[in-house]
Amino acid sequence: MGLLDFLTGGPKKDPIHITDDNFEEEIVKSELPVMLDAWGPDCPWCLKMVPTIKILTARYEGKVKVGEFNVLEATNVARRFGIRGTPTILLLKKGVLVGRFSGYQPEHILDDEIKRKLLEENNKV
Numbered sequence: 001m002g003l004l005d006f007l008t009g010g011p012k013k014d015p016i017h018i019t020d021d022n023f024e025e026e027i028v029k030s031e032l033p034v035m036l037d038a039w040g041p042d043c044p045w046c047l048k049m050v051p052t053i054k055i056l057t058a059r060y061e062g063k064v065k066v067g068e069f070n071v072l073e074a075t076n077v078a079r080r081f082g083i084r085g086t087p088t089i090l091l092l093k094k095g096v097l098v099g100r101f102s103g104y105q106p107e108h109i110l111d112d113e114i115k116r117k118l119l120e121e122n123n124k125v
Contacts, residue, residue: 011055011058011059012051012054012055012057012058013054013057013058013061014054014057015037015053015054015057015066015067015068016065016066016067016068017067017068017069018036018067018068018069018074018077019069019073019074019077020073020074020075020076020077023069023074023076023077026065026067027065027067027092027095028095029095030065030095032062032063032064032065033063033064033065033091033092033093033094033118033119034064034065034066034067034090034091034092034093034118035056035060035064035065035066035067035089035090035091035092035110035114035118036066036067036068036069036089036090036091036092037049037053037066037067037068037069037087037088037089038068038069038071038077038078038081038083038086038087038088038089038090039068039069039070039071039086039087040070040071040072040086040087041070041072043086043087045086045087045103045104046086046087048104049087049104049105052105052106052107052110053066053068055107056107056110056111056114059111060114063119064114064118064119071083071086081097081100084102085102085103087102087103087104087105088100088101088102089101089105089110091113091114091117091118093117093118098117098118099113099117099118101113
């Protein structure tokens with residue numbers, strides 16, 4: 001980890017861009033549990049969450065698949081989950097919703113929920 005990573009919360013990696021076309025393959029058929037970030041282009045809180053999403057993508061690489069989708073472009077995905085506001089974070093196991101957060105969420109909250117709802121062995125769907 002370089003100095004910049006240290007000062008900005010850790011290593012970062014871009015999440016997978018989800019569309020209506022790749023949702024089934026990338027999310028529903030994923031062997032890994034999934035965290036999905038539903039965002040909107042005019043949402044300032046969505047922009048504020050970008051570094052957190054990138055940090056969590058790097059932190060859980062190989063353990064949790066992290067994806068993001070623009071609700072104005074992936075309208076079928078947004079409709080499937082009843083997204084009414086952004087940002088919305090969805091936690092899924094084997095394509096089944098196991099957690100949901102609306103509005104800005106700090107990194108420690110999302111980190112705790114990933115561990116609790118997606119990684120704990122006793123929480124099987």
